[in-house]
Amino acid sequence: MSFDSTATEIFDKQMKLTCSQSDLNAHLSSVSRAVPSRPAHPILGNVLLEADEAAQTVKLTAFDHSLGLQASFPAQVSETSAVALPARLLNDLVARLPEGELTLSCAPVEADKLEGGVLGTIVHTSGRYQLRGTSAKEFPELPAVAGEPIDLEAAMLAEGLAATLFAASPDETKQVLTGVHLTQPEGGLEFAATDGHRLVVVETTSEEDVPPSAGPTLAVTIPARALRELERMLSSCEPGERVMFRADDRQVVFEFGNRRLTSRKLDGAYPAYRQLIPQQFERRLTVDRRRLQSSLEVASVMADQKNNIVKFSLDSAGQELSLSVDAQDVGNARESLPAQITGESMDIAFNIRYLMDGLKVLQASEVQIQLNSSTQPAIVTPVGGQKLTYLVMPVQLRK
Numbered sequence: 533m534s535f536d537s538t539a540t541e542i543f544d545k546q547m548k549l550t551c552s553q554s555d556l557n558a559h560l561s562s563v564s565r566a567v568p569s570r571p572a573h574p575i576l577g578n579v580l581l582e583a584d585e586a587a588q589t590v591k592l593t594a595f596d597h598s599l600g601l602q603a604s605f606p607a608q609v610s611e612t613s614a615v616a617l618p619a620r621l622l623n624d625l626v627a628r629l630p631e632g633e634l635t636l637s638c639a640p641v642e643a644d645k646l647e648g649g650v651l652g653t654i655v656h657t658s659g660r661y662q663l664r665g666t667s668a669k670e671f672p673e674l675p676a677v678a679g680e681p682i683d684l685e686a687a688m689l690a691e692g693l694a695a696t697l698f699a700a701s702p703d704e705t706k707q708v709l710t711g712v713h714l715t716q717p718e719g720g721l722e723f724a725a726t727d728g729h730r731l732v733v734v735e736t737t738s739e740e741d742v743p744p745s746a747g748p749t750l751a752v753t754i755p756a757r758a759l760r761e762l763e764r765m766l767s768s769c770e771p772g773e774r775v776m777f778r779a780d781d782r783q784v785v786f787e788f789g790n791r792r793l794t795s796r797k798l799d800g801a802y803p804a805y806r807q808l809i810p811q812q813f814e815r816r817l818t819v820d821r822r823r824l825q826s827s828l829e830v831a832s833v834m835a836d837q838k839n840n841i842v843k844f845s846l847d848s849a850g851q852e853l854s855l856s857v858d859a860q861d862v863g864n865a866r867e868s869l870p871a872q873i874t875g876e877s878m879d880i881a882f883n884i885r886y887l888m889d890g891l892k893v894l895q896a897s898e899v900q901i902q903l904n905s906s907t908q909p910a911i912v913t914p915v916g917g918q919k920l921t922y923l924v925m926p927v928q929l930r931k
Contacts, residue, residue: 547613547638549583549590551605553656556634557626559592559603560619562791565761566594566601567619575670578616579623581636582668583609593674594619599758600674600794613638614668615650621663622652629656638665674794677785679778682750684721686769686788688736692723693763695734695893695920700756701727708800712759716750724805725756730886731805732893735919752779753802758795765791809923810909813902815875817846818915819853821899825891827867828884831855835884837862841927842884846903848877857884880906881927887912890922 564579571577580593591604615638626634634656641651650665693712701709706728713724720737765788766775775788779797786793831842838859845854853871858864880903891899896914903910906929912922 546611546640547581547583547615548610548635549607549637550633550635551590551607553626553629553631553634555605555607556590556636557629559605560623560626562765563592563594563601563603564619564623565764566596566599568596571596575616575666575672577619578666578671579619580614580616580668580671581638582614583607583612585609585612593671595672595674595794597672598755598796599761600792601761602674602792602794604790615652615665616668616671617650617652617665618663625654625661625663629654630658632657640667674792675783675785677778677780677783677794679780682716682777684775684777685738686766686773686775687771688721688738689775690763690766690769692721692734692736693759693766695918696723696725696732697756697760697763698889698893699725699727699730699732703727708753708798708802711753711755711798713753713802713805714750721750724802726803726805729883729925730890731808731921731923732890733805733809733921737919750777750779752784753798753800754784754795755798758793762786762793765793808909809911809921810902810904813875813904813911815846815873815878815903816900817853817874817903818872818898818900819869821891821894821896821914823869824853824899825888827855827869828888828891831857831865831867832884832888834859834863834865840884841881841929842887843879843881843929845879846871846873846875846877848873848875875903878903878906879929880910881929882910882924883927886924890924894918894920894922 568576576596582591588606588609589604590607591602593602634654636654638650638652641649650667652663652665654661696712700712704710709727715722720735723734725732773788775786778785782797784795784797834857835842843856851871851873852868854866854868856866890912894914895918896916898915899912900915901910901912906926909923909925914920
């Protein structure tokens with residue numbers, strides 16, 4: 533349902549719909565994540581409800597001029613209409629109602645009674661609740677994205693996002709680095725994210741035997757905030773579900789099932805990240821991922837007290853990796869674990885949080901760490917399975 537000139541008759545009319553509390557609550561909670569905490573315009577603090585009598589559905593929309601979320605679900609609708617209701621109040625109210633059927637009705641109110649607003653009434657077996665709404669005429673439309681559609685596998689999107697979102701920069705001044713870069717090599721999707729200190733690149737391949745598309749290719753950087761919402765939405769997808777993607781010069785849209793997400797694109801050229809990954813290495817070590825992750829978690833207790841730095845000592849002769857943390861005036865920690873090491877022994881230090889973040893997304897029992905020197909990036913990869921490359925810059929230790 534769009535708000536063009538032929539649809540203006542849906543405004544300022546009475547609305548009445550009946551649905552389950554669980555349906556309304558679930559979809560409200562989902563779309564309300566796009567409602568800004570401090571809206572630049574009062575209307576953006578609302579969620580738009582569009583009731584469609586012909587389709588017997590209700591569509592919910594929230595938009596902050598950057599991220600837009602939309603979802604629809606079946607309901608008993610007696611008349612097509614649209615209204616904007618305060619998102620936080622409506623969300624909190626519906627969430628606290630017991631399960632069961634509820635009726636939502638809205639009607640315009642005379643100016644002398646409610647300053648020309650709309651009054652929404654929820655009737656449930658537990659009681660009757662009213663809240664003031666706003667004419668849907670004021671609610672902005674979600675952007676129309678005219679780009680050619682690209683058909684994507686929901687499973688590939690979910691896999692790539694789960695393994696890369698953690699590495700996007702939280703620093704808004706870095707603009708393009710606050711997003712994830714998506715490209716579409718033949719037969720799959722590639723995801724890349726970096727904050728300038730670490731880089732993760734994930735290659736996903738199709739689960740289906742589908743020939744490469746001759747249609748448009750994908751190369752876009754999308755804000756991590758929008759993609760985190762997409763990841764949540766994808767968690768409810770059925771096996772084999774597809775996602776329709778479109779992009780133009782300014783916006784992107786993902787559509788699947790009864791859901792839609794729109795987001796602005798990030799401006800600027802994404803770094804040529806492939807050029808940052810070394811191709812040759814002087815040292816390699818292979819360790820049990822869970823054992824290394826556990827050792828780092830213990831060491832992080834001490835590292836958190838000072839500077840989050842952990843030192844790796846590679847003992848080639850003893851085939852052992854030692855982790856040590858020295859928190860001056862607090863204490864220290866040291867732990868050793870077996871490792872398969874090739875190349876000469878060396879010491880190298882890392883931000884312990886960066887290592888822990890990377891190990892959490894690796895889907896393998898063993899990981900390989902490839903190194904050159906204590907001042908050059910280290911590459912962490914899973915042994916077998918997942919095509920993931922995690923680059924971490926070392927930290928220089930004071931002597």
